[in-house]
Amino acid sequence: MRLEGKCGLITGAGSGIGRALAIEASARGMRLILTGRRRDALESTYALVSSKADVHVEPRDITSANDRLLLRRVAGERFGCLDILINNAGVQSVGPLAAIGDRDLEAMVRTNLLAPMAMVRDMLDLLKVSAASRIVNVGSMFGEIGFPLFGAYSATKFGLRGLSDALRRELFDDGVGVTYAAPRATRTAATARYAHLVEAFKMKMDEPEDVARRILRAVERDARSVYPRGPERFLVLLQRLLPSVIDGALVAQLRKARESLASPPSLSRDSVAIKAEKPNGAKSGAF
Numbered sequence: 001m002r003l004e005g006k007c008g009l010i011t012g013a014g015s016g017i018g019r020a021l022a023i024e025a026s027a028r029g030m031r032l033i034l035t036g037r038r039r040d041a042l043e044s045t046y047a048l049v050s051s052k053a054d055v056h057v058e059p060r061d062i063t064s065a066n067d068r069l070l071l072r073r074v075a076g077e078r079f080g081c082l083d084i085l086i087n088n089a090g091v092q093s094v095g096p097l098a099a100i101g102d103r104d105l106e107a108m109v110r111t112n113l114l115a116p117m118a119m120v121r122d123m124l125d126l127l128k129v130s131a132a133s134r135i136v137n138v139g140s141m142f143g144e145i146g147f148p149l150f151g152a153y154s155a156t157k158f159g160l161r162g163l164s165d166a167l168r169r170e171l172f173d174d175g176v177g178v179t180y181a182a183p184r185a186t187r188t189a190a191t192a193r194y195a196h197l198v199e200a201f202k203m204k205m206d207e208p209e210d211v212a213r214r215i216l217r218a219v220e221r222d223a224r225s226v227y228p229r230g231p232e233r234f235l236v237l238l239q240r241l242l243p244s245v246i247d248g249a250l251v252a253q254l255r256k257a258r259e260s261l262a263s264p265p266s267l268s269r270d271s272v273a274i275k276a277e278k279p280n281g282a283k284s285g286a287f
Helices: 016-027 039-046 065-079 102-129 151-170 195-200 208-220 231-241 243-260
Strands: 007-010 031-036 054-059 084-087 133-138 176-181 283-286
Touching: 007 016, 007 065, 016 031, 016 039, 016 208, 031 039, 031 065, 039 054, 054 065, 065 102, 084 102, 102 133, 102 151, 102 176, 133 151, 133 208, 151 176, 176 208, 195 243, 231 243
Parallel strands: 007 031, 007 084, 031 054, 084 133, 133 176
Antiparallel strands: 054 283
16 A cells, blocks of 8 residues: 555544554655544644645544544545554553553553444444455564463453454455554553563564554554564474463563562553543644
8 A cells, every 4th residue: 555645543543552653654745643632642643744735633532422523524624535544542551451451451451442333333434434444453572472461451352353363354345454453561650650670571572654654564564463583483483383482481581570560550551541521622734
């Protein structure tokens, strides 16, 4: 798929991978709607996109049915169709499952799994209008390998991967492709909050700009998935063939990580939050 002139909607565009995707997509000539809960963060992204880009900022909470319908209306009025939907928004709570409260568990499930399902459902008629459209679900390597202390988050990303596989088959005859992206730990404000665990588990970190470029290259190639370069691909294969090997390695690393976990877990708001005041309007423009 050639990205120039394509119409896209990116969730969680106010920071991290979402912001990097917005910058990279606009540089490739895409027309964009950027959404996220925080207006100030979206406006910071807006200020960084290509000066020639057609970009509309629409602050919305994708866990809200009303806000999703408003996003659909805006996309329909501006574009008449939707070529690319990027489900990127996510929240994360890290720590022992026994220490994570109901509110944080529900926030992860609503934002990381239920909201992408609902976004696809609510945008599907616009995606079908396009001659060849694509859904991009941004998951995680935590959706491939269940790391201890990341269990609830991993569960939502495993679910998103399963949803992506099912939708790829379900929507094939409708001309709607699906790409699942599984980046490893990425250097964002959210991951900085559990940097001690990243170190304890010996995770490699990527820059959001590199992740965004790989995702958009995968879209251009109509690829079904995009994974990190390096040993992670081997680890995914090992997880599927010899999971007991991964068990032993991660249990050993967990023992070290427990020494680092000195404070209770808290919800890291990577892109959106659940309890928030409603946004008051939208900013748009074509530079």
